[in-house]
Amino acid sequence: MKRLLLLLVILLPLQVSLGAKSKNTVPADKVSLMINGCRQYKGAEVVTLGRFALFALRSAVRITGTDDPDTKTALALMGGVKSIAVLDFEDCSSRDKETIVRNLDRVLKNTEFLMEANDSGSKMRIYGNLDEARNEIKNFVLYAPSDCSVICISGTVPLDSVSKLMSDD
Numbered sequence: 001m002k003r004l005l006l007l008l009v010i011l012l013p014l015q016v017s018l019g020a021k022s023k024n025t026v027p028a029d030k031v032s033l034m035i036n037g038c039r040q041y042k043g044a045e046v047v048t049l050g051r052f053a054l055f056a057l058r059s060a061v062r063i064t065g066t067d068d069p070d071t072k073t074a075l076a077l078m079g080g081v082k083s084i085a086v087l088d089f090e091d092c093s094s095r096d097k098e099t100i101v102r103n104l105d106r107v108l109k110n111t112e113f114l115m116e117a118n119d120s121g122s123k124m125r126i127y128g129n130l131d132e133a134r135n136e137i138k139n140f141v142l143y144a145p146s147d148c149s150v151i152c153i154s155g156t157v158p159l160d161s162v163s164k165l166m167s168d169d
Contacts, residue, residue, distance in 0.1 A: 028139035028154040030107050035085040049084045052113030080156035090148040135159050
């Protein structure tokens with residue numbers, strides 16, 4: 001899964017440079033609501049970080065006063081993020097898994113599909129909105145059906161920070 005996230009970081013700037021145009025926006029609010037609704041299923045694990053939790057996290061990192069360039073890059077990446085919702089439904093019953101997948105597919109049906117990464121049979125679908133004029137990615141969803149996990153990030157991430165993070169490796 002870490003390889004898939006690294007692949008995302010590497011390929012998103014390439015996607016923008018090739019001139020991808022936004023089609024249908026990712027309904028991050030609907031995905032987040034769907035994720036929160038999954039709390040009812042036995043075995044589902046849901047973690048939601050709202051504005052206050054993200055603000056507190058960023059503040060705690062700033063208070064440490066670190067001069068680490070990776071920390072500064074991470075703060076720049078997180079600066080425009082409004083909320084994060086994570087769902088892991090691997091321990092749900094097969095019936096509940098089918099319901100969750102069906103609901104997620106319905107919510108993401110007409111959204112902009114950026115890419116699909118494959119790592120040893122584990123696929124991750126990435127949906128998001130690329131805003132070339134503002135040089136940022138808005139509202140994106142990382143969905144790994146085979147791993148039964150979804151991450152929904154509401155807000156914006158500057159592509160300059162992603163590129164800087166890539167070039168440091």
